[in-house]
Amino acid sequence: MSGTALQARGLVKRFGDLTAVNGLDLEVRTGTCLALLGPNGAGKTTTIEMLEGLTRPDQGTIKVLGLTWAGQAQEIRERIGVQLQETRLTEKITAKETLRLFKSFYAQSRSIEEALGIVKLEDKANDFVETLSGGQQQRLTLACALISKPSLLFLDEPTTGLDPQARRNVWDIVESFKSEGGTVLLTTHYMEEAERLSEEVVIVDEGRVIAEGSPQGVIGRLEAESIVELHPRDGGAQRLEDAQLLGLPGVRDVRRAAASITLSVTDTQASVGALLGLLGEQGIALETLQTHAPTLEDVFMDLTGRHLRDA
Ligand SMILES: Nc1ncnc2c1ncn2[C@@H]1O[C@H](COP(=O)(O)OP(=O)(O)O)[C@@H](O)[C@H]1O
Ligand SMILES: [Mg+2]
Incomplete structure (x- = not known):
């Protein structure tokens, strides 16, 4: 498994009659970013939640950093960072208190100051979450995902609903995480985001992979x-x-x-x-x-x- 941070084979997830994920394979090399790109309803969130150990697949196997959710869940949790599609932060506490809460979940973590520095929210440390803009709240959820010094980061539509400047700020944070050797799996329906951040894109539609490869390689097939x-x-x-x-x-x-x-x-x-x-x-x-x-x-x-x- 050396060189492979994340591997999924034959993932299937059904909700009643609906097959949300229909036999999906993917592999993310260590130190790279893979973008799961697809329209609304394609099965991106369902897929990433199975990889994050939040949803159990009906079929298929998952290895995260060479470990399995069935055998080594706690070890995986210590080593991954997760930003959910709709993270609701508690509004009546400050940015710093939010990070203190997330920090308490982990045996090893960064300092709160360092986490705020990574997402450039140092001057918002004592501000209540509800007073932060959408982009600032999104950066704060990224800081929460990064507090444990993860080696693998999961981001579900990290920039949906953000204005272009806030989107670029998020991209900068992801790029700097990658430049330090971090591995990223992100979902997006913005092709610019996939092209900018990822070495590999997997285009999904109706729970299946319809194209994959480097952004230029996939485009080249046209x-x-x-x-x-x-x-x-x-x-x-x-x-x-x-x-x-x-x-x-x-x-x-x-x-x-x-x-x-x-x-x-x-x-x-x-x-x-x-x-x-x-x-x-x-x-x-x-x-x-x-x-x-x-x-x-x-x-x-x-x-x-x-x-x-x-x-
Ligand atoms: N908990 C659930 N119960 C029933 N259907 C669901 C559930 N979660 C997702 N779905 C359905 O599965 C499909 C894939 O959803 P999702 O993974 O959220 O797609 P995406 O993130 O690509 O927009 C959609 O048709 C969605 O309505
Ligand atoms: Mg989604």
């Missing part, structure tokens, strides 16, 4: 240089046939939404040039034309036909 999105005016999208679009140089794939068309292309310049020619011939005017480098969102779209967010 074999697209860019994604071209066009919004023709006045119902123009209907007048363009898939066969015509696929006949343009470099166009690999055509996807349609209400009034827009998305192309995966291997040669942006040739494809866009030819596309504009085709639109000109057919007298179709454009509302907008955008191109972007392919992202994990495009991979998800390609595999499921749906968006990661609001799916």
Whole structure:
């Protein structure tokens, strides 16, 4: 097991008739971050809660730092840090008192001052939790997860609902934890977060892995240089046939939404040039034309036909 901080094989979890997690495997190498990426309801929380020992799988095996929940639960608890999707902190105590409470659960831990320093809340030590902003409360729950000097950190949607600045603050904390050799498993439905923080992404949908690998490796499988999105005016999208679009140089794939068309292309310049020619011939005017480098969102779209967010 050397080099593997976390390993799960064949995880299954059912809630009545619903199979929330349906035969999921994953492996996180020591010192890296793995992002479990998927839309709401994909089974991310159920998976992470099984790994954290909070929910018992119906099938499958889990090894955390080479240990099992059945045999060595207390030892695992001492060595992992957990931030739940919706951690409700007690509002009528201060940041410092919150950390003192969490510290009391562990045999070994950092000082409260050090934990506050890591999440840059030193000047909030004596403030009541209820007076902290959403981003500050999220950093405080991270400090609680880090108080025991864990070597493995579980984060369930650590930045959902935060503004961009607060999100970057959380990313900085995770990056600094990693730079000291820590291992991270996080769940997110923000592809930017997965791309920024993780060496490995596992994209899940309906309790199954649908793609995995490095962010660039997963994106590379689209074999697209860019994604071209066009919004023709006045119902123009209907007048363009898939066969015509696929006949343009470099166009690999055509996807349609209400009034827009998305192309995966291997040669942006040739494809866009030819596309504009085709639109000109057919007298179709454009509302907008955008191109972007392919992202994990495009991979998800390609595999499921749906968006990661609001799916
Ligand atoms: N305790 C539970 N009882 C019944 N259904 C549940 C329970 N927990 C989760 N689910 C269902 O399992 C599926 C996966 O949920 P969850 O793991 O929370 O997904 P995610 O974290 O990816 O949004 C959803 O359909 C959800 O409604
Ligand atoms: Mg969740």
